Structures are given as structure tokens and as C-alpha cells.
Amino acid sequence: MKTEVMTAKRKNDFSFICEVLQRGRICPAKYVHKITMPAGLFREMQDRGVINIEDYYVDESMFFEHKNEEVILSFINLYACEDMHRRIDCFLIVELLGYYPIKRTGVSKMNFDRKKPNNYLK
Numbered sequence: 001m002k003t004e005v006m007t008a009k010r011k012n013d014f015s016f017i018c019e020v021l022q023r024g025r026i027c028p029a030k031y032v033h034k035i036t037m038p039a040g041l042f043r044e045m046q047d048r049g050v051i052n053i054e055d056y057y058v059d060e061s062m063f064f065e066h067k068n069e070e071v072i073l074s075f076i077n078l079y080a081c082e083d084m085h086r087r088i089d090c091f092l093i094v095e096l097l098g099y100y101p102i103k104r105t106g107v108s109k110m111n112f113d114r115k116k117p118n119n120y121l122k
Contacts, residue, residue, distance in 0.1 A: 027063045027065060027072075027074050028063065030076055031062075031063045031074035031075060031076055032074075032075075032076070033074065033075040033076075033077070033078055033080075033081035034072055034073065034074045034075070034081075035072070035073045035075075035081060035084055035085060035088070036070050036071070036072050036073075037070065037071055037073070037088065038069065038070060038071075039066065039069045039070060039071050040069075041088075042071040045087075045088070045091055048091075050087055050091050051084075051087070056080075060076075061075060061076060061077065061080050062074065062075055062080065062084075063075075
């Protein structure tokens with residue numbers, strides 16, 4: 001029962017943003033990066049809290065569309081699109097394997113490439 005209520009609420013949140021807040025209009029040209037995914041996958045990710053559409057709408061960083069059982073997520077910035085694509089990939093890998101097997105490490109060179117200041121007044 002609780003799952004059904006949460007699902008209905010999430011679906012209504014998405015409909016509310018698409019139909020009321022965005023007024024059902026066509027995606028503005030400034031949203032140039034797009035991800036298209038099945039509506040069922042989007043709903044499942046939303047129900048599990050992987051995607052929180054309210055955050056994206058508040059920032060106006062994403063435009064939402066729903067057509068023919070597909071959800072189209074449009075972004076202004078490539079970074080936000082890449083971040084969402086990574087979330088989707090991680091979600092699918094965890095669903096398939098039960099864990100995320102990929103590990104990433106590295107060192108930031110931001111501070112290592114700078115010249116050290118000359119301390120003449122010591």
C-alpha cells in the first residue's frame with residue numbers, strides 16, 4: 001500500500017512539473033543535451049531516490065518531457081547531462097550485479113603544477 005502511494009505521488013510530481021510548471025510547452029532551444037529513457041526505468045529510479053526531479057526543476061537545469069512511454073531529460077550543461085548518464089549507468093549495473101564493481105582513483109594536479117612562491121622576505 002505504501003509503495004503504491006509513493007509511486008502515485010512520484011508520478012503526480014512528474015506530471016505536475018511537465019503539465020503545470022512547464023505548461024506543456026516544447027523544450028526551449030537552450031536545453032541542448034538530451035537523454036531519452038523508458039518511462040518505467042525513470043519511475044523506478046525516481047521511486048528509489050536516484051533522481052530527485054524537484055532539485056533539477058528548481059535550478060532550471062533540466063527540462064522534462066514524456067512522449068510515447070519515453071522520458072526525455074534535456075539539459076543546458078553537458079556536465080549535468082553526463083552526471084545523469086552516469087547515475088543511470090550505475091543504477092543499471094547495480095541492478096544487474098547487485099553491486100558496483102568499478103573503482104576509480106586518481107590524483108589532482110591542481111596544486112602540484114603551480115610554482116612555489118618566492119619567499120624573499122624571510
